[in-house]
Amino acid sequence: MIKIHKQSEIVQNLCEKCSFHVLCMPVILKDKELDELNSVIRHSRRLKKGEYLFRAGESFRSIFAVRTGFFKTIVNSQDGRDQVTGFFMSGELLGLDGICNNHHSCDAVALEDSEVCELPFIHLEQAGTLIPSIQTHFYKLMSREIVRNQEIMLMLGNMRAEERLAAFLVNLSQRLNYRGFAANDFILRMSREEIGSYLGLKLETVSRTLSKFQQEGLIKVEHKHIQLVQPWVLHEIVLSCQKAIG
Amino acid sequence: MIKIHKQSEIVQNLCEKCSFHVLCMPVILKDKELDELNSVIRHSRRLKKGEYLFRAGESFRSIFAVRTGFFKTIVNSQDGRDQVTGFFMSGELLGLDGICNNHHSCDAVALEDSEVCELPFIHLEQAGTLIPSIQTHFYKLMSREIVRNQEIMLMLGNMRAEERLAAFLVNLSQRLNYRGFAANDFILRMSREEIGSYLGLKLETVSRTLSKFQQEGLIKVEHKHIQLVQPWVLHEIVLSCQKAIG
């Protein structure tokens, strides 16, 4: 069952041996059901930094769960401008946008050497019919993506530059922490320009705002190495923005 | 089976008699499956203008399909600011955000007297297990919502005021047209402030931009009555925004 994609290495893979099992499929399954689930996953696939997992317009066949590494997704507007719509780390799903019309509507790019599990959608549908808890879980995953997008819309529509950056850093910190990494000391996998695109800001504004946070003693910036010195202040900026208003 | 909710009237309802059937459940079903689907829909419910269909924080039990009327959804930030995340017309679904954690994450408000079909989620799950085509269709609906949100993010992150307004008017026009209404002559159901919130602009900017479009002869504005005089120009503004850039 082992095939070789262009630049990607593919290896066989079992869910119960995956340490991220609990992240992407946190449903309690009987042995028989677990067999069924394993038949869903075709294989895992390794991508080098900069490699595309899929591109907008490509026909959709599979959902991908990030095993290790880091991805971004980009939507392209017809006039050449594009927008980073999300960053994805282990246990998070890529490709849900492709279900509705059998074509991917965004690009997914590895921001570092990464590994994903491929879940052919047709197998997921079958598993969903056979195992109701998987169907429900999948509904929940898609719903979570919708809620996540609503939060981003709230940010893009209402927040000023400092608030956006604070929200971005806090969110990243929480997700890393949830995965067992240090919450207040991490390496950014994306460029200032990619952060800016995601936050609806220009790269210069991102750079300036990070510098400002550093001057105020909130964070420490060394290129892509970020330390949150006073994370609680960042939280405050995100939560109680009335100060800036009133 | 007729109950009375506070201010809402509830009536029995059958999918095959609903003229919007094709919009919200465009799947070809056998008679037996149709019976199953009808058992999913509990009833339809009427809401007066301004009435809430559900509120953020309320426990989630059902998805709602708009039968007639017009809704908005709002997410509230912890500091009191809020953001309109969508406008919904007949055949469109409300409440998908509630699946992921059994609580609604936004408010849904009727912008005119409206009628919805209530689809208890537990029945939808059962129907999805029994009828694979319904499961698939539901995945597609949720995926479409994700794609729609991505488009809004692109708009909020990249477009200037005029482009946002043009995109808004074109989108509204297309959706009305798809439902058999006039594409270039319609009544706005929402206020300038609600449009502004949705587009990430202040109400004054919305008003000014509409006035500007009118001065340029692109549209005709009479309060909430909008006519698209040169819809193709609005399309151009949305598509080829390079002019403004280059």
Place this chain on the structure above:
DNA sequence: CGATTTTTTGATTGGTATCAAACATGGTGG
């Protein structure tokens, strides 16, 4: 190590927000 890309910082511009006031509207109650 050199070439290219990314990042930082400064100066200036510009678009939208903000503040303010007049005007229109629509719903309510007399």
Place this chain on the structure above:
DNA sequence: CCACCATGTTTGATACCAATCAAAAAATCG
């Protein structure tokens, strides 16, 4: 049915935040 009041809309003047333009400095990659 009309007057009235609360709400929504338009338009103007000004302020401010982030974009843009520009250039130097640092980092990454081959």
